[in-house]
Amino acid sequence: MPPSTALLRPCAAAAQPRRRSAQRALYHTLHGAPPDADTRTRAAHFLRRKLLETAGQANDLPASPQELHAWRDASAARVAERYAAYLAERQAGGARQYFTNRAHALHFLHAVAPTKLVDGSWLYGLAEHAANVRLAPLVHTYLEELGDGAADKNHVLLYRRLLAAHGISAEDDGSLPDALYEQGLIQLCLAWNAQDFLPEVIGFNLAYEQLPLHLLITSYELNELGIDPYYFTLHVTVDNGHSGHARQACDAVLALLPRHGDPDVFWQRVRAGARLADAGVGTMQVIQGFDIGAEVLRIFQAKAPAGHGAHSNYCRVAGKSINDWLATPEQMPAFLQALIDTKWVVPDAPAHQSRFWRLLQGERAEMFGVFSPYELQVIHDWLRGEDASDGQAWDERGAANQSRRRPSFRALARAGKAGPGAASAAEALPVDPDVPAFEERLRQLAGSERRAALVAAMAPGEHWTPVGLRATQLFRRECFA
Numbered sequence: 001m002p003p004s005t006a007l008l009r010p011c012a013a014a015a016q017p018r019r020r021s022a023q024r025a026l027y028h029t030l031h032g033a034p035p036d037a038d039t040r041t042r043a044a045h046f047l048r049r050k051l052l053e054t055a056g057q058a059n060d061l062p063a064s065p066q067e068l069h070a071w072r073d074a075s076a077a078r079v080a081e082r083y084a085a086y087l088a089e090r091q092a093g094g095a096r097q098y099f100t101n102r103a104h105a106l107h108f109l110h111a112v113a114p115t116k117l118v119d120g121s122w123l124y125g126l127a128e129h130a131a132n133v134r135l136a137p138l139v140h141t142y143l144e145e146l147g148d149g150a151a152d153k154n155h156v157l158l159y160r161r162l163l164a165a166h167g168i169s170a171e172d173d174g175s176l177p178d179a180l181y182e183q184g185l186i187q188l189c190l191a192w193n194a195q196d197f198l199p200e201v202i203g204f205n206l207a208y209e210q211l212p213l214h215l216l217i218t219s220y221e222l223n224e225l226g227i228d229p230y231y232f233t234l235h236v237t238v239d240n241g242h243s244g245h246a247r248q249a250c251d252a253v254l255a256l257l258p259r260h261g262d263p264d265v266f267w268q269r270v271r272a273g274a275r276l277a278d279a280g281v282g283t284m285q286v287i288q289g290f291d292i293g294a295e296v297l298r299i300f301q302a303k304a305p306a307g308h309g310a311h312s313n314y315c316r317v318a319g320k321s322i323n324d325w326l327a328t329p330e331q332m333p334a335f336l337q338a339l340i341d342t343k344w345v346v347p348d349a350p351a352h353q354s355r356f357w358r359l360l361q362g363e364r365a366e367m368f369g370v371f372s373p374y375e376l377q378v379i380h381d382w383l384r385g386e387d388a389s390d391g392q393a394w395d396e397r398g399a400a401n402q403s404r405r406r407p408s409f410r411a412l413a414r415a416g417k418a419g420p421g422a423a424s425a426a427e428a429l430p431v432d433p434d435v436p437a438f439e440e441r442l443r444q445l446a447g448s449e450r451r452a453a454l455v456a457a458m459a460p461g462e463h464w465t466p467v468g469l470r471a472t473q474l475f476r477r478e479c480f481a
């Protein structure tokens with residue numbers, strides 16, 4: 001979309017500084033240190049509310065658990081068929097269906113981060129019950145989410161590295177709406193309340209571990225745009241329906257069907273838990289909700305307070321000093337329009353044709369370092385308009401050659417040019433001040449106390465750290481040797 005028209009659209013939401021909702025605060029509390037009893041109770045209340053809200057929603061699970069394997073096979077066949085149709089369309093010259101440009105793809109990575117950064121957490125509460133052989137397969141699934149303690153296989157760590165490779169913060173900088181924290185919050189609530197919500201945990205796992213079409217297409221298009229798809233392709237392989245998490249999830253339901261009590265009540269609770277996997281903002285909503293003009297505006301509004309007062313008074317646009325323009329974020333739509341009107345920004349042209357871009361990039365650029373790599377990509381693609389569909393990275397030298405297909409991430413990786421974000425080989429545990437202290441503490445513990453210390457370090461907020469990885473390795477060895 002040309003910048004000139006995108007900017008004229010009102011964007012009131014971006015103009016308001018976002019206040020964190022109570023739900024978002026609960027997400028962060030559950031993702032931090034082990035929560036106290038009161039916080040766990042609040043998490044349980046939230047789950048009950050969500051279960052009520054989703055109770056009437058459609059669910060494609062079969063009527064009986066005995067049909068689960070047939071259901072899984074049919075779902076997998078449907079996904080395979082639709083993916084084959086997607087590939088045929090692309091091979092016939094069709095455009096990407098998800099990501100219009102590189103900024104769009106990076107925005108997606110950022111927007112789904114609150115969910116991806118707690119990946120696997122819904123199963124955490126089962127780790128302390130690993131001795132129950134009926135639950136052990138689900139504990140295995142949790143350990144696989146944690147990469148069995150290998151840094152290059154831990155899903156959350158992989159995602160954190162993917163974000164870092166593109167200058168996207170894994171911390172909550174307030175730029176994402178509260179709604180994007182809802183799915184991750186559900187997962188964290190299950191993590192800390194497994195005892196009371198065991199059927200729902202099993203049902204959530206069943207629904208969440210099935211391979212969705214969007215995972216395949218996302219992987220394909222990220223790779224095409226030169227962005228490491230490993231986090232996503234890893235899920236295509238580990239969730240496979242033949243022997244992976246998708247099958248294990250079905251097996252777990254059948255293995256855990258009650259022999260005492262009412263299996264139907266259990267099954268209905270499994271179905272209710274499965275519905276929670278669809279709660280919150282879905283992948284397609286995130287992708288379809290991207291508006292590059294609104295994102296540029298949000299970035300400028302976020303920068304305005306820091307930029308106000310940082311410019312000389314002779315820096316002027318449309319007769320007004322930059323300091324005055326940046327005095328309030330509300331002026332940003334008019335400021336961006338003024339940049340276009342005064343030709344500081346040239347819409348629908350190579351970025352270097354805009355004087356504004358040359359302030360950000362190049363030899364002795366006066367504003368070098370003001371914008372993060374992600375923000376530069378958004379501005380870059382916004383300036384280039386439709387041409388940005390070629391996927392050119394903001395720091396690529398020269399104009400992209402339109403006549404040649406750009407190399408995919410995998411092609412770059414094969415040529416050793418993939419840069420940060422490339423999946424690395426197995427790594428040794430890094431030096432970290434917490435690891436010796438943790439190991440010293442473990443030496444003083446035995447039996448159930450030692451097991452509890454390991455499980456505590458495998459919590460969603462810690463398992464991806466060096467201590468968490470070490471704890472996962474030890475837990476694996478000691479519980480499943």
Ligand SMILES: [Fe+2]
Binds near residue numbers: 119120145155235
């Ligand atoms: Fe995962």
